[in-house]
Amino acid sequence: MTFLKKVTEGAKSLGEGAKTIGGRAGDLVESTKIKFEISKLEKEVENNISALGNLVFLQFKGEKDHEKEIERLLNTTKTLEEEIADLKVQVEKLHPKPPVCPKCNTEYLPVANFCMNCGEKLEKENPPAE
Numbered sequence: 001m002t003f004l005k006k007v008t009e010g011a012k013s014l015g016e017g018a019k020t021i022g023g024r025a026g027d028l029v030e031s032t033k034i035k036f037e038i039s040k041l042e043k044e045v046e047n048n049i050s051a052l053g054n055l056v057f058l059q060f061k062g063e064k065d066h067e068k069e070i071e072r073l074l075n076t077t078k079t080l081e082e083e084i085a086d087l088k089v090q091v092e093k094l095h096p097k098p099p100v101c102p103k104c105n106t107e108y109l110p111v112a113n114f115c116m117n118c119g120e121k122l123e124k125e126n127p128p129a130e
């Protein structure tokens with residue numbers, strides 16, 4: 001759990017810096033901070049999974065006593081993924097993805113009927129492409 005603590009501490013110090021900036025800039029700092037944290041956590045997940053692979057292989061080759069570490073890594077990785085999902089929801093809340101024109105990919109306001117760029121008729125319920 002030590003790296004989780006590290007991540008949390010890093011987030012704290014970043015958060016303190018963000019406090020001095022208010023309003024929209026603050027939101028931007030906030031989402032940049034969260035995105036940075038997401039990529040950090042994703043890196044941790046990657047590391048955990050490759051460590052897990054090694055441990056499973058060592059176990060397969062007959063080495064004993066890796067069960068605890070495997071169990072620990074499985075649990076922390078699951079927790080990390082949940083944290084990543086939470087953070088992604090937070091980013092989404094700060095910056096809801098605008099819908100984009102299906103023809104030219106230009107972002108448009110949800111109230112628009114036609115694309116401002118290419119004039120394509122816009123479907124109101126079209127979810128934004130991932």
Ligand SMILES: [Zn+2]
Nearest residue numbers: 101104115118
């Ligand atoms: Zn368009």
